[in-house]
Amino acid sequence: MHYLLTNCQVYTSAExxxxxxxxxxxxxxxxxxxxxxxxxxxxxxDGRGLCLCPGLIDLQLYGGGGSAFGLAPSPAALAQLRSHTLRHGTTSFLPTVPTNAPAVVDRAISAIRQVLPSMPGLLGLHLEGPYISAEKRGVHPTEFIEAPTPSGLHDLLERSKGVLRLLTVAPEVLGPDELSVLRASPIVLSAGHSNASYEQGMEAFAQGFTAATHLFNAMSPLTSRAPGLVGAIYDDASVCASIVADGRHCAYASVRISKRVLGERLFLISDATAASAEGAYYFQPQEDYFVDAEGKLAGSGLTLLQAVRNCVHHVGLPLAESLRMATLYPARVLGLHHQLGCIAPGYQADLCLFDAAFNVHATVLQGQLHWHIASE
Incomplete structure (x- = not known):
């Protein structure tokens, strides 16, 4: 495989x-x-005069395109999710499983372990829970929230070895022994679904947490006398935070303000899900988002490129920077920024071709070009 992709405007991440x-x-x-x-x-x-950027990298999505992998995991649901993400410009992704019964988590681990060697762009698994705050659980079922113990964490890490890449956990539920177990593992720790105080958040970031999950949502807010986890994220110099730029999970003005504070530490996720009527979660589609049976916000209907579009059209960010928020910056979170997230010699040939209306025309995955919109 040896070719030149010509006639396109190239967003390399640097220029x-x-x-x-x-x-x-x-x-x-x-x-x-x-x-x-x-x-x-x-x-x-011929790149047809389209925009060319690195393949998008989504570190949090439960489903899409009819697949509800995060809620009902299986190899077939994972293959369906892979097809959906690729069609919409996302070449690398972390399927995400929210707090659920241990058997569901084990099915997700098994499905990813089975498929991982043969599915390009599958980065592993993101577990969102079960070690979260009951006060900030969102739509996560109370009955599956667990109090962490060293033995329980050892067991989870052993069962998910080679699969689990990112764990969302409320830092305030961890004691020193539990934190020591997690720090000894290679997984990325992300603070989320947390009622941590500012002090607890800052301590977590000093003790090995390098990320935070969906800024503002399901976390202690920034107030005048209690800066909370949001304040700790703003105040720490190194922690990265994901955000859902759909205008529903948080206002576009909040995205803009956060971008000014966090700069390159703010990155995009889709937080996308699919309709579900079985198991622990009941998700119903609305206009462009999902709610649970009580009408509580439960996930987005975004694709990652739509989140980029929203950052350009509604937040007011330049296209080049909005693309970095969906490519280079999430690659950094997983330590993959030397091979993914840029168009440069030596980088993996993962690419996305899209038009001015943010329609994906083609993706390149490990050098293989897939056209999605035929030439007119």
Whole structure:
């Protein structure tokens, strides 16, 4: 596999290039070539004047495209979710399972372990719970919330070894022994569904938590006398925070203010789910989001590129920076920013081609080009 992707505006993550082509060899990007210096004898693929960016990276989604993997996990649901994300420009993703019965979590671990070697772009598993605050549980069922113990954590880490990449946990429910167990593992710790005080949040970030889950939602707020977990996220110099830019999980003005405070530490997730009427969760679709049986907000209907669009159209951010929030910055959270999230020599050839209306025309996954919209 050896080709030049030409005639597109290239958002590399570092700069925006016109009149350049991307040289792909096998699964890697090997060069960015000025249009006037294209090498002879290499197959050229017309990018149709579209925008080209790194493949999007979604670190939190439960479902989409009819798949409710996070609620009813199976290899088939995972394959359906992979197809949906790829169609919408997301090349790398972390399927997410919220607080649920241990048997459901085990089915998710098993499905991902089974599929992981043969599914490009599958990064592992994000567990959102069960070690969360009952006060900030959102729609997570109370009966499945667990108090962490060293033995319980050892068991979870052993069962999910090689699969679990990110764990959302309320830091205030951890004691020193539990935190020590988690810190000894390679997983990324993300503070979320938490009623932590400002002091507890800052201590968690000093003790190994490097991320926070869906800023503002299901966490102690920033107030004048109690800065809460939101205040700790703002005040810490290094923690990264995800945000759901759909105008429903938080106001666009809150996204804009947070971006000014956090800069490159703020990244996008879709938080996307699908309708479900079985098991512990009952999700009903609304206009562009989901609610539970009580009408409580339960997830988004976003794709990650729609979140990018919202950052441009409603938050007022430049397109190049909005794209970095869905590519380079989430890659950093998992320590993958030397291979994903950029268009540069040596990076994996994961790419997304989209038009001015944010319609995805094609994706490239490990060098393989998939057209989704035929040439007119």
């Amino acid at each position: 925006v290039l016109d009149d350049h082509a991307v040289l792909v060899e096998d699964q890697q990007i090997t060069a960015l070539v000025p249009q006037v210096q294209l090498p002879a004898g290499v197959r050229q693929i």
